[in-house]
Amino acid sequence: xxxxxxxxxxxxxxxxxxxxxxxxxxxxxxxxxxxxxxxxxxxxxxxxxxxxxxxxxxxxxxxxxxxxxxxxxxxxxxxxxxxxxxxxxxxxxxxxxxxxxxxxxxxxxxxxxxxxxxxxxxxxxxxxxxxxxxxxxxxxxxxxxxxxxxxxxxxxxxxxxxxxxxxxxxxxxxxxxxxxxxxxxxxxxxxxxxxxxxxxxxxxxxxxxxxxxxxxxxxxxxxxxxxxxxxxxxxxxxxxxxxxxxxxxxxxxxxxxxxxxxxxxxxxxxxxxxxxxxxxxxxxxxxxxxxxxxxxxxxxxxxxxxxxxxxxxxxxxxxxxxxxxxxxxxxxxxxxxxxxxxxxxxxxxxxxxxxxxxxxxxxxxxxxxxxxxxxxxxxxxxxxxxxxxxxxxxxxxxxxxxxxxx
Numbered sequence: 001x002x003x004x005x006x007x008x009x010x011x012x013x014x015x016x017x018x019x020x021x022x023x024x025x026x027x028x029x030x031x032x033x034x035x036x037x038x039x040x041x042x043x044x045x046x047x048x049x050x051x052x053x054x055x056x057x058x059x060x061x062x063x064x065x066x067x068x069x070x071x072x073x074x075x076x077x078x079x080x081x082x083x084x085x086x087x088x089x090x091x092x093x094x095x096x097x098x099x100x101x102x103x104x105x106x107x108x109x110x111x112x113x114x115x116x117x118x119x120x121x122x123x124x125x126x127x128x129x130x131x132x133x134x135x136x137x138x139x140x141x142x143x144x145x146x147x148x149x150x151x152x153x154x155x156x157x158x159x160x161x162x163x164x165x166x167x168x169x170x171x172x173x174x175x176x177x178x179x180x181x182x183x184x185x186x187x188x189x190x191x192x193x194x195x196x197x198x199x200x201x202x203x204x205x206x207x208x209x210x211x212x213x214x215x216x217x218x219x220x221x222x223x224x225x226x227x228x229x230x231x232x233x234x235x236x237x238x239x240x241x242x243x244x245x246x247x248x249x250x251x252x253x254x255x256x257x258x259x260x261x262x263x264x265x266x267x268x269x270x271x272x273x274x275x276x277x278x279x280x281x282x283x284x285x286x287x288x289x290x291x292x293x294x295x296x297x298x299x300x301x302x303x304x305x306x307x308x309x310x311x312x313x314x315x316x317x318x319x320x321x322x323x324x325x326x327x328x329x330x331x332x333x334x335x336x337x338x339x340x341x342x343x344x345x346x347x348x349x350x351x352x353x354x355x356x357x358x359x360x361x362x363x364x365x366x367x368x369x370x371x372x373x374x375x376x377x378x379x380x381x382x383x384x385x386x387x388x389x390x391x392x393x394x395x396x397x398x399x400x401x402x403x404x405x406x
Contacts, residue, residue: 038081045074185226
């Protein structure tokens with residue numbers, strides 16, 4: 001089972017590393033560089049930890065436990081890199097650099113001690129493995145405790161704490177999600193460390209518990225995948241918005257007929273004329289769509305003196321004749337009101353009986369609901385026969401030019 005799980009982790013690690021290296025070449029940064037170093041160490045370390053690969057490395061080199069040492073070096077490096085990334089996110093650059101250097105020196109010294117202990121085991125007449133099964137050997141115990149207490153417990157505790165704390169104040173949604181997922185992954189790494197320490201204690205107490213390798217493999221896999229996802233999520237997460245961005249752009253285009261006529265009548269409402277260009281709008285579609293919705297709503301409010309109750313009655317009559325569903329009927333009535341109000345404004349004729357302000361439809365669903373509602377109104381404004389019939393039936397002189405409907 002551990003062979004399959006470690007292989008899955010290795011594949012995920014190499015894919016993530018390739019993706020992040022491409023981003024680092026395009027947009028270099030301290031944070032992204034730390035992630036690349038960590039992912040490279042993780043991918044290498046987990047690859048050499050795959051049992052058949054580890055056995056081959058040990059046999060070819062003639063050094064028992066060499067693959068284990070390499071794997072542990074990768075684990076220490078990814079922990080240090082994740083810590084480095086978080087320090088640069090959470091602290092001013094100068095302070096982050098100082099603390100990062102301290103962690104690098106501590107990790108380097110710890111690994112030198114581990115390497116010395118590994119070399120000492122090579123002098124044994126009977127080879128030992130750097131695993132909990134040989135925990136009664138003081139050298140093996142010292143090696144494992146240094147690795148577990150620094151590489152997993154100290155680092156992962158700090159990573160969990162920093163990730164969760166920084167996520168609370170982070171304004172970027174995908175970075176916030178990535179930090180929380182990284183924190184959960186680091187928590188699984190803590191469980192891995194506690195599991196190993198528990199087995200060390202059990203072996204020293206004279207027990208022979210089983211299942212440590214299987215438990216460790218599951219905890220490493222879950223923790224490693226979550227950390228990999230969390231560290232890379234700020235980079236690839238926003239790309240998942242491509243579908244939503246296209247939907248927003250589609251809504252932006254659908255709102256154009258109503259928006260165009262309102263702005264033609266009330267040009268002071270337009271805040272940014274550059275957004276008329278679709279390429280410009282597409283670059284920041286969130287802002288462009290928000291402005292278009294706001295300007296339509298502002299136009300609706302500016303036309304209130306020209307919204308007549310009689311138009312509502314006419315439009316509802318024609319909508320009922322057309323057999324429209326409830327939402328379509330309401331949208332057609334509002335579209336007819338706006339079309340007639342625009343014509344009244346151009347003719348300089350205010351409403352005889354103004355439409356009460358509290359009868360303005362307020363859709364559910366927040367901003368998304370408002371966008372959906374206004375696109376429905378705009379579709380009716382541009383194409384509904386109810387709007388055309390209401391315009392024809394209303395007894396208002398036709399303007400000589402610029403009619404919204406002609």
